Each structure stands twice: as structure tokens, then as C-alpha cells.
Amino acid sequence: MNYDNRDDMIQLTPLWQGERFPNGRPKVADDILRRMARITLEEAWGTLWNHGYTFQFEGDLKIIHPNRVMVGRAVTSVMVPKRPDLHDTLLHYGHGQENRNGFFNQWVIDTLQEDDVVVVDLFDKVHQGTYVGGNLSTAIAAKTKRGGAVIWGGIRDTQQIVGIEGINMYYRGSDPTAIADVTMVGLNTPCRIGKAICLPGDVVLGTPSGVLFIPPHLAELTVVQAEKSQVRDIFGFIRLREDIYTTAQIDSPWTVSIWNDFIGWLGSTEEASDFRQLTWDVELEEAGKAELQGGSGQVRL
Template identity: 85%
Template sequence: MKYDNPEDIIQLTPLWQGERFANGRPRVSDDVLRRMAKITLEEAWGTLWNHGYAFQFEGDLKIVHPNQVMVGRAVTSVLVPKRPDLHETLLSYGHQQEDRKGFFNQWVIDTLQEDDIVVVDLFDKVHQGTFVGGNLSTAIASKTKRGGAVIWGGIRDNQQIVDIEGINVFYRGSDPTAIADVTMVGINSPCRIGKAICLPGDVVLGTPSGVLFIPPHLAELTVVQAEKSQVRDIFGFVRLREDIYTTAQIDSPWTVSIWNDFTAWLDSTQESAEYRHLTWDQELEDAMRTETEGNSGQVRL
């Protein structure tokens, strides 16, 4: 076996057609990450659920910074309980064949790049299952700038980690012991976090509600649909305050006249400026078709 094998990563992520890192990991654009940080977890979750991705969320985690949103690209790590023969074989292989330094958790941190998030399946081990402490968390901050970690296991040095700026850490529990009696069997392989599955290159969205793993090929669609929902809500609130439409009109499928009002508002108000990159041709076409079909069904007396 090989750790962080490009051929394996590409095989695991065939639906991604965009840019990749040198190791084959999907590289969702910086623009999508920036926009992802402005949407809610529920908005992102809805798109995944509607596309059949039902196991992408895990909420049973503690958070170092509970009110800080975390967004980045997943670098995964899978560990298992120590079995001496397997442990010595893989540790020796990493040191001798791949020139890796230190223990398994350090190998993963050494691979990180800007906007990465470490996603670790540590089989819910907390005592002697502390994947990061103050030193490795500082290294994560230095390498990722705005990233962090999701650990289905433990951390240590909480009082130090909470003072590290620019990153967040989601974890199961804390313990003063160092990591021990575990063996890493995969870097950038499929990874289980509680009820959720994460693949290398997934966009990780961490919020006060929990963590969502967004497949890279759905990341831009997820952002676009969330942004459309947000700006429609803004418009609806404005028109309701102005008493132009009823709540029934805003909550029901929009008529062509409301869509025309919306697009005119979108092009003319400051509060809609960040949403002007969105296109609405399909929505307007659907509204026109609905009205045409409705009118054709009317009976003339």
C-alpha cells in the first residue's frame, strides 16, 4: 500500500472534473470556499440531501470556537487500534519508503496546504487518542491559515488551542494523555466521522450545528442554490415590509410579474450587489411556462 496515493484519490473522486492538487486531491476554487463561508449549514445540507447524499452531516462534536464557521478542503486520515505486526510494518514503511518523520499524526499535518482541514477517523478514541495538541494545532494554523481539524477522537492542550487564531477544531473529547496504541491505515482515503462519510477534497463546512462534508462536484451548485435562497429571502422581506405582496404570494411559486420585479430590484439595490453573479433564466422560464399552461386551461364562456 501507499499513503496519499494519487491513483487511488483520482479513482475515488471521478465526478470531479476541475483542478487537482499534485496528489490528485480535488481542489475546489478559492471563490467557492469564500462564498461557502457565508451560507448556513441547512442551506448546504438541502442540496446534498436532494441529490441522494444522506450521510454527510455529523453534529455530535465539541467545538473549540463554537461561534466560528470553518470552511476548507478535506485531508483525511484513518486510524485503527494498534496491532503490533501491522503497526511496525506501516510505521517502518512510512519512515523508510516515504521518508516521513515522527508519528502517524505528524505525517498528516506535514501534508497540509492553505485552506485545508484535517478530517480524522480515530474510532472515537479519546484517552491516548489525542490527535493534536498545542504544537500540532499551531502547525495546522501556520500551514492552512484559515483551516482546522475535525477529529472523531480526542485532543489535548485545549487551553493552548483556544488561543490559536485563524483555525477551529471539532472533536469528541479531551484528555491530557498523548496519542498511543493507534496505527494509521490511510491518508486521503474514505473516512468515517460518526454517521458521516468524508472523501479527500470534500469541502468541510463546520458550524455551531456540526460539520457537513460536501462532495467537490456539488460544491458550486450548493453555494449557488444557497445564495439564490438568501437573496430571494432578502427581496421577500423588503416587499413584505413595503406591503407590496402578501406572505402567500412570497411563499408560493412566484408569478412572472414578481420575477420581473425581483430582477429589477436585483440590478438596482446595494443590498443585492453581492448576488448579481447569479442567473435566473431557468426560474423565469419555469414561471412563464406555468402561467401559459394555466391560461391555456381556462374555459371561456
């Protein structure tokens, strides 16, 4: 077996047709990551659920910075309990054949790039299952800038980690012991975090409620649908405060006249400036068809 294998990653992510890192990991665009940081968990989750991705969220985690959103591209690692023959074989292979240094967890962190998030299945081990402490968390911050880690296991040096700027950490528990008696059997392979599955290159959305793993081929669609929901809400709140429409009109599928009002507002108000890249041709076409067919002139997104 090889760690961080390019052919394996390309084989496992055939629906991704965009840019890749040299090792084959999908590279979702920086702009999508930036926009992803502004959407809510439920907005992103809804798109995945509706496309059949029903095991992408895990909420049973502790959080270093509960009110800080974390977004980045997944670098995955799978650890298992130590079996001496397997452990020695893989450790010697990594050192001798792949020129890696230190222990398994250090190998992963050495590969990180800007906007990456370490995602580790440590089989829920906390005592002697502390994947990072102060030093490795500092290295994660230096390499990823805005990333962090999701660890189905433990961390140590929690008081130090809290003070590290720019990253967040999701984990199962903390313990003063160092990591021991574990072996890495996968680097950038499919990875299980509680009830969720993560692949290398997934967009990791960490929120106060938990973590969502978004397949790269659905990342842009997820952002666009979430932004459309957000900007419609902004418009609706404004028009309700102005007493122009009733709650029934805003909550129901919009009429053609409301859609026209919305499009005009979108192009003229500063509050909507971050959403002007969105297009509404489909929604307007469907509203027009409904009106021509003698319906209410409404369309539901």
C-alpha cells in the same frame, strides 16, 4: 500499500472534473470556498439530501469556537487500534520508503496546504487518542490559515488551542494524555466521522450545529442554490416590510410580475451586490411557460 496515493484518489473521485492537487486530491476553487462560508448548514444540506447524499452530516461533536464557521478542503486520515506487527510495518515503511518524520499524526499535518481541514477517524478514542495539542494545532493554523480539524477522537491542550487564531476544531473530547497505541492505515482515503463519510477533497463546512462534508462535484451547485435562496429571502423580507406583497405571495411560487420586480431589484440595490453573478433564466422561463399554459404564472424553485 502507499499513503496519499494519487491513482487511488482519482479513482475514488471520478465525478470531479476540475483542478486537482499534484497528489490527485480535488481542488475546489477558492471562490467557492469563500462563498460557502456565507451559507447555512440547512441550505447546503438540502442540496446534498436531494441528490441522494444522506450520510454527510455529523453533529455530535464539541467545538473550540462554536460561533465560528469553518470551510476548507478535506485531508483525511484513518486510524485503528495498535496491532504490533501492522504498526511496526507501516511506521517503518513511512519513515524508510516515504521519508516521513515523526508519528502518524505529524505525517498528515506535514502535507497540509492553505484552506485545508484535517478530517480524522480516530475510532472515537479520547484517552490516549489526542490527535493534536497546542504544537500541532499551531502548525495547522500556520499551514491552512483558515482551516482546522474534525477529529472523531480526542485533543489535548484545549486551553492553548482556544487561543489560536484563524482555525476551528471539532472533536469528541479532551484528555491530558498523549496519543498512543494507534496506527494510521489510510492517508487521503475514505473516512468515517460518526454517521458521515468524507472523501479527500470534500468541502468541509463546519457550523455551530456540526459538520457537513460536501462532495467536490456538488460544491458549486450547493453554493449557487443556497445563494439563490438567501437573496430571495432578502428581497422577500424587504417587500414584506414595505407592505408591497403579502406573506402568501412571498411564500408561494412567485408570479411573473414578482420575478420581474425581483430581477430589477437585484440589479439596482447594494444589498444584492454579492449575488449578481447568479443567473435566473431557468426560473423566468418556467414562470413564463406556466403563464402561457393558463396557470397561475408561478414557478417553484
